[in-house]
Amino acid sequence: DAEITQSPRHKITETGRQVTLACHQTWNHNNMFWYRQDLGHGLRLIHYSYGVQDTNKGEVSDGYSVSRSNTEDLPLTLESAASSQTSVYFCASSELAGISADTQYFGPGTRLTVL
Amino acid sequence: AQSVAQPEDQVNVAEGNPLTVKCTYSVSGNPYLFWYVQYPNRGLQFLLKYITGDNLVKGSYGFEAEFNKSQTSFHLKKPSALVSDSALYFCAVRDDNQGGKLIFGQGTELSVKP
Numbered sequence: 001d002a003e004i005t006q007s008p009r010h011k012i013t014e015t016g017r018q019v020t021l022a023c024h025q026t027w028n029h030n031n032m033f034w035y036r037q038d039l040g041h042g043l044r045l046i047h048y049s050y051g052v053q054d055t056n057k058g059e060v061s062d063g064y065s066v067s068r069s070n071t072e073d074l075p076l077t078l079e080s081a082a083s084s085q086t087s088v089y090f091c092a093s094s095e096l097a098g099i100s101a102d103t104q105y106f107g108p109g110t111r112l113t114v115l
Numbered sequence: 116a117q118s119v120a121q122p123e124d125q126v127n128v129a130e131g132n133p134l135t136v137k138c139t140y141s142v143s144g145n146p147y148l149f150w151y152v153q154y155p156n157r158g159l160q161f162l163l164k165y166i167t168g169d170n171l172v173k174g175s176y177g178f179e180a181e182f183n184k185s186q187t188s189f190h191l192k193k194p195s196a197l198v199s200d201s202a203l204y205f206c207a208v209r210d211d212n213q214g215g216k217l218i219f220g221q222g223t224e225l226s227v228k229p
Contacts, residue, residue, distance in 0.1 A: 042219050045216065050215065103161050103164060109157070
């Protein structure tokens with residue numbers, strides 16, 4: 001079955017370190033998204049991509065970057081981790097068009113703690 | 116700009132009673148509306164969506180949602196709540212300016228007691 005996976009599931013790092021969170025989907029979806037979930041803020045969009053070599057900033061993109069070199073993967077990099085980036089991170093994907101367009105499928109999440 | 120609002124942080128329901136989780140929206144153009152559910156320590160799962168057609172949309176796990184254009188609402192409903200329905204529920208709207216993007220509400224914690 002098609003799925004979307006994230007790794008690691010839990011990560012503890014120190015302030016100032018570079019961290020990369022992996023997201024891999026086997027849906028063959030063009031669209032991929034990264035969100036962070038914080039208490040009282042719901043889900044906030046960090047970055048998104050509509051296809052290979054395409055990346056776009058979301059509402060909370062400062063301090064984060066992504067790259068899309070193939071359809072399956074959209075890694076999220078924290079250039080220099082800050083305590084404010086302690087959060088749960090979710091990756092999602094969706095089809096570009098068709099009757100299922102816009103329905104996003106989510107990964108299980110990565111809980112990141114920055115000390 | 117598109118937006119959704121979930122006016123209740125928490126909803127408490129007794130098992131077997133009907134439940135409603137509220138969502139209102141603000142959009143320019145036709146709304147594409149979604150409901151997702153999040154169980155503890157899990158990612159969000161798609162429940163249902165409204166794009167066009169019948170105002171009553173049926174989804175997974177016995178849930179349904181009623182689209183009301185005059186009240187700009189898209190409330191999630193279930194005739195008989197189960198303890199296992201206890202979870203965090205998110206309403207979302209497609210951002211028409213950016214195809215594929217969804218804008219999520221703050222979430223409503225549903226607690227179903229035996």
